[in-house]
Amino acid sequence: MPQIEMRNVSKTYGAVKVIHGVSMAIEKGEFTVFVGPSGCGKSTLLRMIAGLEEITGGDLLIGDARMNDREPSERGVAMVFQSYALYPHMTVAENMSFSLRMAKAPKAEIEEKINRAAGILQLTTLLDRKPAALSGGQRQRVAIGRAIVRNPDVFLFDEPLSNLDAELRVQTRVEIAKLHQTLGNTIVYVTHDQTEAMTLADRIVVLRAGLVEQIGTPVDLYEDPDNEFVAGFIGSPRMNFFEGKVGANAISFGGIELPLPDLKALPPAGSHIRIGIRPEHLDEAQGIELPATADVIEQLGSTAYVHARLATEETVVAEKRRTQMKPGETLRLTFDPANARYFSADGQRIR
Structure with a gap:
């Protein structure tokens, strides 16, 4: 039985529908990440699980119980917010124990749970400090600790790293x-950062405009995207897309001819399609050469990203293992056609 199940869940604000019949199942102990651009509905879905937003249509189940009309405190979930939401006049220990004190839990139980959470999060030496004396990363750990002491079945994280600088984001992500490895609880995590999604998730739910575009493991979404949106959203730098035209024996794009791939759904000759190639696949030892002119080279030590222009003036990003290339130089980008992905004019993957 799934830990969380959504059955055709929808949400409207007046006449505006923002979630369009979402269905999914999240297994017990799974780390699921909702990812997508701003305004896609990922935080709204999370808040519906938490009970902070009413469900307009469909059913939400946690365990085997329907939760549509249950209060947040009755759902067995704990939420960690983007803004930390700590009480500035309370110490770390007081912030973490607030919900337990409101529930009139025994003092010994409160102390035990605080010490356990503080040990897990390396906050033991900070329990007497107030939030103003903490770094952003420490404040976020206190917010997580406040959730841990409640011993929830499900943790809900709403973009918890967006207020941290780059170094702290990496540290806190780890x-x-x-x-998750220590506690084993079910986690539902919202982010717009696909790097967070790829590195944290057991499964990723990709959302766009209130609809689920695809659900799968990070590797599945990266290697086998259902459509152009998922292919472009998952991966950094993003996949390169080129305009192609189907001929009698080849697909022309970028100033070259690509032999027709063996695809059952390939459109007829004269049709336009989109070809997707990831930056790292443009540095193959053998394959088809795609001539280009370098514009900008981003050196990253062991690798470099080369931003270039094709003969058709389309832009492309290639990942090179090492390069001494200069802007304006001609380069030949070599790729294996097996690594290309093909999409119809409406953005759907051609199988």
Whole structure:
């Protein structure tokens, strides 16, 4: 039985529908990430699980119980917010124990749970400090600790790293991954950052405009995207897309001819399609050469990203293992056609 199940869940604000019949199942102990651009509905879905947003249509189940009309406190979930939401006049220990004190839990139980959470999150030496004396990463750990002491069945994270600088984001992301390994609770995590999604998730739910575009493991979404949106959203740098035209024996794009792939759904000659190639696949030892002119080279030590122009003036990004290339130089980008992906004019993957 899934830990969380959504059955045709929808949400409207007046006449505006923002979630369009979402259905999914999240297994017990799974780390599921909702990802998508701003305004896609991922935080709204999370808040419906938490009970902070009413469900307009469909059913939400946690365990085997329908939760549509249950209060947040009755759902067995704990939420960690983007803004930390700590009480500035309380110490770390007081912030973490607030919900337990409101529930009039025994003092010994409160102390035990605080010490356990503080040990997991490396906050033991900070329990007497107030939020103003903490770094952003430490404040976020306190917010997580406040959720841990409630011993929830499900943790809900709403973009918890967006207020941290780049170094702290990486550090805290690792801490959240370790937390999941230690506790084993079900986690539902919202982010617009596909790198967070790829590194943390057991499964990713890709959302766009209130609809689920695809659900799968990070590797599945990266290697086998259902459509052009998923292919472009998952991966950094994003996949390169080129305009192609189907001929009698080849597909022309980027100033070259690509032999017709063996695809059952390939459109007839004269049709336009889109070809997708990831930056790292443009540095193959053998394959088809795609001539280009370098514009900008981003050196990253062991690798470099080369931003270039094709003969058709389309832009392309290639990942090179090492390069001494200069802007304006001609380069030949070599790729294996087996690594290309093909999409119809409406953005759907051609199988």
